[in-house]
Amino acid sequence: MTDEPKKLRAGVVGLGWAGQQHMQAYFDAANADLVALAGMEAEKLAELGDKYGVERRYADWESMIKSGDLDVISVATPTALHAPIAVGALNAGIHVLSEKPMAESGAAAATMVQAAKDNDRVLDVSFNHRQRGEVTALKEIIDRGRLGQIYYAKAGWLRRQGIPGLGTWFTRASLAGGGAMMDIGVHMLDMALHLLGNPEVSSATAATYAEFGPRGRGGSAYGPRANVDTKVDFEVEDLSTAFLRLDGGGTLLLESSWAQWIPYDQCYVALYGSEGGASIEWGGWGVEPYQRLNVWTEIDGIPAELQPIVPPAGHHEASVLKFLDKVQSGQFAEHRGEEALIRAKVLDAIYASAAKGTEVTL
């Protein structure tokens, strides 16, 4: 009889939508027990504590970490708190899964990686869209060489009306670090670089715009702060575009908007290779939802369009399960958040280029 690995004791900091995805995933995981929650909204803390049967409830993250006896935590707070919480937890010997974006800057993200190395713990960042079935399927097709050498890619997440919380931390530069590119563009940046095999990004040329937010328009149609039509604290961009040069000569064109005059929300990654092209697209919610993976190539000299069978999506649940597996593997040195740190540095370069109006090298 083999010994079952012991269940990992998990805590979640942050009670918003993101934190709740992590709570559900730990609650459902066979190899974890959700034992602690932290967040500042007392009523929600009580409600979620009751829902998940969690007795240890804290109004702030420091008390939760000091309470001891935790193996892993998820960090789902305003972005500028990711680094202080992660570093605090790692220094206390706790493995950390942070929400995206990793931090508000590359420098802050680097402190997280350093703390993971210093304390020999796992640091992971939840890029949940990378767990989509289309991404898994396309990655396998690419790895088998079907697209040949991929030399050009386009990726974007464009919302028609989706500024998340006009005037809240999401639109404050010091707390969020940036706007649409930092919040949702980062998912597509991560997905594109992952599919491209993680080439180094050598430079960024970017521009940012804030045409909706400052007028109190473009607020998330799903939240309580849709168009308020008055001046609000809006210190970040609601649209960003970037042209990235990749080592080996490839290029990636990236765009992201929280609000824009388009028919519906749209997300995409398009790849152009020497032997084939591919596209992942999803969006159209509330109008005509779609979700597609297409590959264009030649088979035995015949032009062909493939529609691969897509495995089920994993989303947050898969991010959490993969994090738990990394912790249980004992191979901590391979998981220090370094890939996510590269994304944070690329975001730095994008914002620096937009501010300067020139190309910025990494």
Ligand SMILES: NC(=O)c1ccc[n+]([C@@H]2O[C@H](COP(=O)([O-])OP(=O)(O)OC[C@H]3O[C@@H](n4cnc5c(N)ncnc54)[C@H](O)[C@@H]3O)[C@@H](O)[C@H]2O)c1
């Ligand atoms: N991957 C995704 O799909 C996804 C979706 C939404 C948000 N996010 C990310 O998750 C993070 C949180 O976003 P959200 O929309 O859930 O935010 P939110 O504003 O709804 O929730 C933030 C939570 O952090 C808590 N918090 C703040 N300061 C704290 C402190 N000192 N101690 C303990 N708790 C504290 C708040 O009480 C609140 O419960 C952000 O980084 C965001 O980018 C990811």
